[in-house]
Amino acid sequence: MRHILALSIYLGALALLAACSPESKGLQSQPVVEEQSQPEIPHYDPIASQKFDWIQEDGGQSQLDFNPQVDILFVTDNSDSMKSAQENLARNIDRFTESIVKNKMIDYHIGVVSCWDSTERYAKMNKEPFKVGDLRFVKDLNGRAINKRFFTKADATKDSLAKTLNIGVLAYNQGGPEIEEFFSPLSAALENTGHGATNEGFFRENAQLIVVIMTDADDSTSRVSPEEMAKTLVDFKGGKQDKVAVYGVLVNAKDPDSKKDWDLRIHPKYHPECFDMTGKTPKNNGKCTGFGPDRLEQFVVAANVNSGTPDQIRSKYIMDITSTDFGAGLAKMGNDITVKTLAKEIFLSQRPRVNDQGQLMVRVRYGTEKDLASGKAQVIPQKAIGGWLYDPENNSVHLSGDIKYNYQDGARFAVDLIPLTLKQ
Template sequence: MKTTLRTKFILPLYLVAGLTLAGCHSKNSSYQGPITKPNTVETAAKTPGGVSDPKVNILFVVDNSGSMKRYQEKLSRNMKLFADQFFSNPRIDYKIGVVPVYDSKYLNDKTVYPKNGVRKMNPLGELVKLKGLDPAADQNQVYITRQTKNAKEVLQATVAIGVQWGPEAEESYSPVIAVMDPKINAEKNQNFYDPEAYLAIIFLTDADDVTPSLSADEFYSKLYAAKGNKSSKILIAAALPNIRNRSSECTTDGRGPVQSFPKLLARSGGIFADLCSKNFGNHLASFAKKLAERVASQKIKLGFTPDIDSLEVTYGTETSLPQDRVIIPRGPDGYTFDVENNIVIISSELNIERVENGQIFVKGVEADLANLQDGRTQQEE
């Protein structure tokens, strides 16, 4: 269902709960205390995370060693399928960046090789500049946002970062840890990383990770800790050649990703996107769909126990009149209510036009649990 609004952006999300205390009547009321008269209270509190739109950082970790040219091109060609799935949800507030792999083993190798010269290395954890930006845009930007014009085309161009003579002992994990570092984040990456946001990582490589002193389990544990021990906030995919495919079109660097990446995908529940498969693009699209569904579904914890039938969930600005707000319907395309945990769940399928300074409002009558347990349903006269 698509619902139109009058304006265009969505910012911090607040929960507004109108609470009305209801009394009731019982045949045994002479043995019970007096029923409290209704008292309408309105409160406002920030929801967990303090924002209206769900946020996600999407990080592509791209191997730019000499063997990766055709794999980068394949990723780039198929990014449209990823983008079509992910960008279709207008509510997700995303930052998308690309970082090269790292090589600490040969970082200081100054040997001049007869064929290739001196190795060229990228700094650890620094996002590459975006490609294909609008000429009027700042050309120094390092990540895509909802404000980026032609975001699909920019993403498609940027993931093909090019190859170079340099990385040989490829580290895919260490750049991710570096991207999360507060100093690098602020000084080099224009505050790409948001500790409160979801984190989605897509690896592209034909080699296994060899980050020193960091196993797949240890790497995932660092991500898990960084996200407040919430595995739901971490999504991982790896675009890798199938090591069982020995064709000339499915080459690997050395033995390929034989240990570390399989362990990481098993630990994280991640998606393996087979670079040698004709369905590679569909694998990317599946990950994008999973990502959008995970991020866009929001849970709003209520500070009161509502009478379920009285719940009203609406969308508008803080200054809008209640009658001018858009009603979010109850159901699979709107919201559902988790009675056991007292949570309003906004569906990932909710399709609404963003409104500037928009908020989601939840209003309801507080259930008088004591009176309900006593069987009293009407107020005493």
């Protein structure tokens, strides 16, 4: 009889949770379970006939603290065709970082690694003091390298960040890369993170991981597919897909050859299928209309697989490196990263009640301990944009990344609720 009663209680709880507020319907919908005849069916006490006390989730739990972290890694092409693109990035880097830096909540790391070339020629001629996947040194305002591998919230300035991200180019005849690889240095950067390693301290366990690929070429890493590279990133973040995002500042297949690296041009050395090679001089056979960074586009789609259809992902996460509105594209990218970083999920220790008007009896506040105690804390509204929604499956509160916070040092969240109770 006790087992039957427990089952009935569970079914009753599911039925009540289905009546959540209209703002949260998308997250709160539950399948209807058809009740079977039982000897005794318990029911909820009418809210109007009882007085319920609000309880506050433990404010000391780390999940209620709010120290959003983001690690942003640029993987930049330093072949000699990238000079103007790097300069364009340096001129507009403040547009990219504006929303990230302006939000005082975000604890950011920003670093850069260069592309790689695994050919024997590159190994013999390359004289740069960097190994594959090494973070480049931060530069001061005069462009001189200092003994630091990445920027932090505490010490970054716009001008020195611009100089650092402008890593320069290395001409082919001076040992610069010809067959650009992006997956190999990215993989190496993730591996060089242990104690005493080159990139020690850059990647943090709880931080959002953002990768920005910047090139006019495509990836040429052998034995690594775009899907495998995306999986490596997700595995690095403990299997948490929502902790990873990849953006591309790339050429488009429709861009003129003059804007592309040689490997994407209609050129007999790189694309002999486009030419009649029978004569002394190769002749364009007219079969090729243009080449784009296919592998890198596939990588962006695979890494952001939960963000929509492939076309939607490409539209949101890839900007054209030849864009006439380069700064606006960077600003949009930076704002999107900010929203991702500020999104948060808080798990509740008890199921919340729904009142007789169908309203979920949960409230979310943000402020210092003093303001939370005095009732002066900021109240976060229950709504999809600029607020929070309840997830009954995880019994959690999802905070959107576009909430306008009244930032204060040492502030945290408080989640208050009236728990679900049953009549005895």
